[in-house]
Amino acid sequence: MLSCSLIIPTYKRQNIVLETLNHLNDQKINEAEVIVVDQSPQKLNDLLNFKFKSPNLKFNYVKISKVGLPNARNIGAQSSKSELLIFIDDDCIPNSRLISSYISIFSNFDKKVWCVGGRVNEDNTTMFKQNNKIIGGYFTWYGKTLKNFDTDLNGQCEWAPGGNFAVLRNKFLKVNGFDTNYIGNAMLEDVDFGFSINKSGGQVRYEPSPIIQHLRIPTGGTRDESADKSMYYRSHNTVYFLRKHHRSFNLFPAFLYLNAVALKDLLQKKHSLFAFIWCWKGFLDGFKRKILL
Numbered sequence: 001m002l003s004c005s006l007i008i009p010t011y012k013r014q015n016i017v018l019e020t021l022n023h024l025n026d027q028k029i030n031e032a033e034v035i036v037v038d039q040s041p042q043k044l045n046d047l048l049n050f051k052f053k054s055p056n057l058k059f060n061y062v063k064i065s066k067v068g069l070p071n072a073r074n075i076g077a078q079s080s081k082s083e084l085l086i087f088i089d090d091d092c093i094p095n096s097r098l099i100s101s102y103i104s105i106f107s108n109f110d111k112k113v114w115c116v117g118g119r120v121n122e123d124n125t126t127m128f129k130q131n132n133k134i135i136g137g138y139f140t141w142y143g144k145t146l147k148n149f150d151t152d153l154n155g156q157c158e159w160a161p162g163g164n165f166a167v168l169r170n171k172f173l174k175v176n177g178f179d180t181n182y183i184g185n186a187m188l189e190d191v192d193f194g195f196s197i198n199k200s201g202g203q204v205r206y207e208p209s210p211i212i213q214h215l216r217i218p219t220g221g222t223r224d225e226s227a228d229k230s231m232y233y234r235s236h237n238t239v240y241f242l243r244k245h246h247r248s249f250n251l252f253p254a255f256l257y258l259n260a261v262a263l264k265d266l267l268q269k270k271h272s273l274f275a276f277i278w279c280w281k282g283f284l285d286g287f288k289r290k291i292l293l
Helices: 014-026 069-078 098-108 169-174 189-199 227-244 248-267 274-288
Strands: 004-010 032-038 057-063 084-088 092-094 113-121 136-139 145-148 155-157 164-168 203-214
Touching (some): 004 069, 014 032, 014 057, 014 092, 032 069, 069 084, 084 098, 084 169, 098 113, 098 164, 098 203, 136 155, 136 189, 136 203, 164 169, 164 203, 189 227, 227 248, 227 274, 248 274
Parallel strands (some): 004 084, 032 057, 113 203
Antiparallel strands (some): 084 164, 113 164, 155 203
8 A cells, every 4th residue: 555645734724724634533544644834933832732533643743934835845745755645725624535545546547647636625616616528627828727626527637736636756756846936825836736747747637536625714824915916926926837838928818817807806896906016016027037947
C-alpha cells in the first residue's frame, strides 16, 4: 500500500482547521500522516498540541512565517517522506474514505496518471459545477477557468482543484511543486500545476470517489483581503499564467474579460470603482513578473 501524507495549509483559521482535523478521525485507513502548514502570525496551543483520537493518524505541525498558498503546499510536500501527497483546504469536511479512495485510485491506475482531483461539494453555489458538459477543470482562451468537480463521471482533464487533490510525491518534485509567483489568493496556481504536469508527460484526472464538503468560511485565509484588491491578484495571476504558458496572444481577450468581471461585480455592488485600478495595476505587474521555470 502506498504511504500517504495529507497536507492542509492554513492561514488565520486555526480554530477552523482544528474542526477539519477532528473530522479526519473518521478516516477508514490503516496509517497516514497529516501535516498542517500554519502561516498564521501566532501559534495556537490547541493546534500545536493537537493529537488524533485515531491511532492510525500521525500529526505533524509545521509553522512558517512566509504567507502564500503555493509556498505552504511546497513546504508541506518537503516535510513529507510519503509516496502520495493529498492536499485539502482547511475549511472542509472530508469524507471518511477520502484517503483510502486516493490510495486505491493510484494503486490501480496507469503510471501516466500523476495527479487526481476529487469531488468538491458546496452548498448553495455552483462554484465547482459550472458546466455539466465537462469533467474536471479547463482553461478558456480568454482567461476564465471552467470546472465541474461535482459529478459522478470521471476522466482526464487539464487541472485538479487545489482544495482536494492528490499527486505522487516524486512527480510533484519533478515539476518543482507549485509556482510561488501566484500571489494573494493564488488564483490559477492549481491550473498552472496541472499544466506543468501535462507538459512534463503526466496526466491529470478527475475521480468522484474522494469527496470533501467545502464550507467556504467567509473569514481568514485569502478572504482577509478587500474585494477590490482581489481583482489585482486575479489580473496579475492571469497575465503571469498566459505569459508562462506561451499564450500571449490571449492577453487582450483576457484584459477585456477581467474588466467585464470588474464591471459586473461593480453593478452587483461587490466591488467599487477602485477594482478597475487594481485590475489594471495587476495586469501591468503580471507583465513585469519574472517567469519561474
